[in-house]
Amino acid sequence: MNSHLDLYSSPMPHAAAHLAPHADTHLSEDQIDDQLIGDLAAGPAAHLAGCSVCTDRVAAAADPMASFQSVTMAWSERRSATLPTPSLSQQKPLWQRHMAWATAGFAFAIAIALTNASHQVVLKTAELQPTLQQPALQQSAQQAALPATVLTETASLTGAPREAQIAADNRLLQAIDDDLDTSADSPAALGIEPASDQTTSVQD
Amino acid sequence: MQLALDGSIANIQAAEQTGSELDDIDALVRTHRPRLLRFVTFSIGDADLAESITQDCFLKAYNSRSSFRGDCSVGTWLTSIAVNLIRDQQRLQKFRFWRQARATAIDVTVAASFLRSHESSPESLVLVKEKAAQVQAALQSLSPHQRTIFLLRFVEEMDLAEIAAITNIPVNTVKTHLHRGLKSVRSQVRSAQAASAGNTQSTDKTYPTGQTKTAGGKR
Numbered sequence: 001m002n003s004h005l006d007l008y009s010s011p012m013p014h015a016a017a018h019l020a021p022h023a024d025t026h027l028s029e030d031q032i033d034d035q036l037i038g039d040l041a042a043g044p045a046a047h048l049a050g051c052s053v054c055t056d057r058v059a060a061a062a063d064p065m066a067s068f069q070s071v072t073m074a075w076s077e078r079r080s081a082t083l084p085t086p087s088l089s090q091q092k093p094l095w096q097r098h099m100a101w102a103t104a105g106f107a108f109a110i111a112i113a114l115t116n117a118s119h120q121v122v123l124k125t126a127e128l129q130p131t132l133q134q135p136a137l138q139q140s141a142q143q144a145a146l147p148a149t150v151l152t153e154t155a156s157l158t159g160a161p162r163e164a165q166i167a168a169d170n171r172l173l174q175a176i177d178d179d180l181d182t183s184a185d186s187p188a189a190l191g192i193e194p195a196s197d198q199t200t201s202v203q204d
Numbered sequence: 205m206q207l208a209l210d211g212s213i214a215n216i217q218a219a220e221q222t223g224s225e226l227d228d229i230d231a232l233v234r235t236h237r238p239r240l241l242r243f244v245t246f247s248i249g250d251a252d253l254a255e256s257i258t259q260d261c262f263l264k265a266y267n268s269r270s271s272f273r274g275d276c277s278v279g280t281w282l283t284s285i286a287v288n289l290i291r292d293q294q295r296l297q298k299f300r301f302w303r304q305a306r307a308t309a310i311d312v313t314v315a316a317s318f319l320r321s322h323e324s325s326p327e328s329l330v331l332v333k334e335k336a337a338q339v340q341a342a343l344q345s346l347s348p349h350q351r352t353i354f355l356l357r358f359v360e361e362m363d364l365a366e367i368a369a370i371t372n373i374p375v376n377t378v379k380t381h382l383h384r385g386l387k388s389v390r391s392q393v394r395s396a397q398a399a400s401a402g403n404t405q406s407t408d409k410t411y412p413t414g415q416t417k418t419a420g421g422k423r
Contacts, residue, residue: 033390037382038363064393065358067335072359075310076242079251083241085233086259086266 027054032061225278226269233262236282243283243360246343247290247352248297251310257293261286276369283360284370287352294348310340334400335393342392350385357382 027035027044034040035048035058048054225232240261245254264285265272272281343351356367364382368375 033383033386036386037357037379039379061390064335064339065389067332068339069359071332071336072242072246073238076245077238079245079255080238080241083237083255083259085230086262 026051027057032058036062036065226266226272229262229266232265232278236279237262239279239360240282240286243355244286244290245310246340246355246359247348248293249310249344253293257286257289261289264289276366280362280366280370283356283362287356287370290348290352338393338396339389341396342389345392346385346388350381350388353378353381354385354389 025047027048031040031044032054034044040048048058225235237258241254241258244257244261245251248254248257261282265282272278276284343354346354353367353371353373356362356370357364362370364375364378367373368378371378373381
């Protein structure tokens with residue numbers, strides 16, 4: 001685990017510390033970035049090899065990344081241990097998956113076709129039925145073709161039973177009204193005195 | 205002549221070894237999944253989605269194992285598959301705005317508790333935890349491209365040529381992305397360190413000494 005931490009931060013051999021060059025030749029921040037990226041030019045690299053100050057700076061710059069690396073690896077190891085191995089049986093070959101989709105599409109198309117066909121049959125049956133029930137329906141068709149005057153007469157003829165029905169309904173409603181008429185059921189009609197009159201008679 | 209023969213025999217043996225490694229998916233998963241899961245998780249920032257992508261990556265690798273030519277290590281090959289899957293996911297993500305809200309956050313401070321404490325002192329563990337959290341926060345500000353390349357370099361420890369090959373990007377573009385990403389991460393980590401009260405000076409001055417102590421203490 002700590003090998004990750006030490007990855008970028010391996011300290012310089014102190015034997016090389018006496019080779020430390022002047023401060024103005026130390027690595028710039030960009031050169032430190034270059035070193036971390038793995039793209040440091042030969043000149044600065046040679047300086048780095050002999051400068052403990054720059055080595056420490058590079059180590060300090062790399063340290064957060066090394067910490068991140070070790071922490072995330074610990075997290076990932078733990079998390080990975082809880083995962084199942086990918087199931088190969090669930091994964092079908094590509095042609096089988098295509099076949100399944102094709103079958104599903106075909107079944108869907110057949111279902112649509114069948115629905116459509118049954119709908120057409122229903123429509124055709126409905127069209128054929130008038131020819132089968134000739135007498136009654138032809139009469140109504142002829143009625144539709146009659147002139148307006150005839151139609152008015154027909155309406156007056158057919159209106160007669162409706163008026164009779166309305167009159168019967170009215171009679172029924174009238175009978176109900178009569179039954180519900182409260183005048184006949186008033187206390188006076190039934191021989192009962194109002195409560196206030198009774199009180200006065202008691203006081204007397 | 206003998207050397208050439210030895211070389212070809214070694215190549216054949218290496219190819220056979222790789223072939224057998226790819227044939228055994230259990231071993232493949234055991235060896236490479238933690239590293240791959242970490243890369244995918246911190247590339248996309250969603251732990252649940254990362255698990256699904258990682259599993260998918262192994263299935264893809266297993267199903268197309270015959271196309272593996274052995275030009276690179278199995279780990280690098282798996283990473284390249286993961287990079288492609290992440291790219292596909294990022295393309296999809298543009299059209300899935302709700303995904304952002306549902307993303308399962310990764311708490312790196314919890315992750316720090318998984319570090320084996322017997323290897324480091326409690327003080328250094330706290331420091332490691334802080335720095336890891338700072339880098340994680342800084343990573344979120346990078347573009348997806350920069351983040352992936354940053355992780356390939358600083359977490360997967362790949363060199364520039366490998367990163368260029370995996371991402372199908374020229375080496376100079378990789379360098380540019382890395383420079384920008386690193387600058388951004390370093391400046392954010394610096395300001396986070398400055399913000400934590402009184403830590404700026406002590407971190408700069410005492411950390412190398414502290415690290416030496418830790419290194420000495422564990423052995």
